[in-house]
Amino acid sequence: MAKIIVVTSGKGGVGKTTSAAAIATGLALRGQKTVVIDFDVGLRNLDLIMGCERRVVYDLVNVIQGEAGLNQALIRDKRVDNLHILPASQTRDKDALTLEGVETVLNALNKEFDYIVCDSPAGIERGAQLAMYFADEAIVVTNPEVSSVRDSDRILGLLASKTRRAERGEDPIKEHLLITRYNPNRVDSGDMLNLEDIQEILAIKLAGLIPESGAVLRASNQGVPVTHDEGSDAGQAYADTVARLMDEDVPLRFHEYQKKGLLSRMFGGGRR
């Protein structure tokens, strides 16, 4: 039985796809058989972030509409053996997805994989609701900014009401907060919301905190998920997040403003 994790946020541009790619990569690096699905039909991005855009032949919509088999559409990652990507269609729109079709695809993947990571589109409409509907766990990606926090709050409300678990009255979806683009320096100067304020409003467990980092942009443009950049702060923070998702107790890093000394770098690096 695979664990289905949706990466969602409501607001666009907060780092859903980057996080989905980094977390799926992190899970696979730890030996978990993982597939990451792009639900952003019409605005396909995950293939770029994963660096497999030149190998896309069939996509999720083709599979749902019976034009291709699942194994034809799944792309095996070049860097990690256990990782597969199921890209979205760039030429269709979100109406091409059906609830029954998504269910069929997830059921088929369920048997083969340990983790199914669903990269949700922005918004709260059909695409986003389909991405979250079958989830067991949710990673709510939030920037330290009031509009992002409010949209995350809205998404949390939908997770508690518009999903299969909610409709069947099963155990609720396990919700994880992932704060991205956190800059302790700007939090200190009052430009950004601080960690405590965000947690107080959203009232869910923190799974990770990703510092604002040049490594993320570099990784996106190179098509290499930032988790592979083990020397970078963002790469380490995603690795920590993956460990917490697997129920390990990892202390929080990168949330305090401090001049990084050689020692802390060594200590931080030595943990992995």
Place this chain on the structure above:
Amino acid sequence: MSLKVDRDGMAFTFKGGMLPMTVMELASADPEHIREQLAGKLSQSPAFFQHTPVVLSVEQLDEPHLALERICAVCRAHKLLPVAVRGGTDPVKQSSWALGLGWFPPQEAARPRTLESVPTTDAEPAPEATVADEPTPAASAVGRIYRGTVRSGQQVTAPEGDLVVVGAVNAGAEVLAGGSVHVYGALRGRALAGIHGDPEAAIFCRELRAELLSVAGNYKRLEDIDPRLLGTGVQVRLDAGQLGIATLD
């Protein structure tokens, strides 16, 4: 679930809604008396009489039978559209239904309060037990307890009685109650108490950050709230028709 039904071409969906509604509180059951007063009002403010839907409240009348059909005809002749009747005895309820009107239980019965024998005056609706022959079980007035965070976009309602929220009400969320609203956490969204017009209703919260506070239709926006009160525990209630906010400590 909306995802399943998107394409099925449904004829309708049911939705809860709160619409502003004019209540016509009848102090007389005599259609002629009503006609005279309506004629006077019509000449004063013709703009109001544009097929305006009204609810006829007969709570103050102590008559088991009403000439409801004639009263409705008088209203329609003055471009008022009776859509429902509130209060009255069982025969009144039956004849409302027969006329195709909705019927609402009397407001006073919905919320039990002390039965003072206040003399009926024109200025003030008297909370007198005119419908005492139709007792309502007190248990129907119990409110609702909600545990957890009320999130942006969510609406939690207790149509009758009080609403207790054990948690925060976040920005963009809305909590409503026929009675009072109690929030044991930060109130960052909108809170509306006394949504059926109960002026005795109040709002209580541990940390005031509300976007909007309203008691029986009297409201204050965040901008109107004294900044010194923000972040404190307060009670909000009507005092001589004015919405007053006072700290609890």
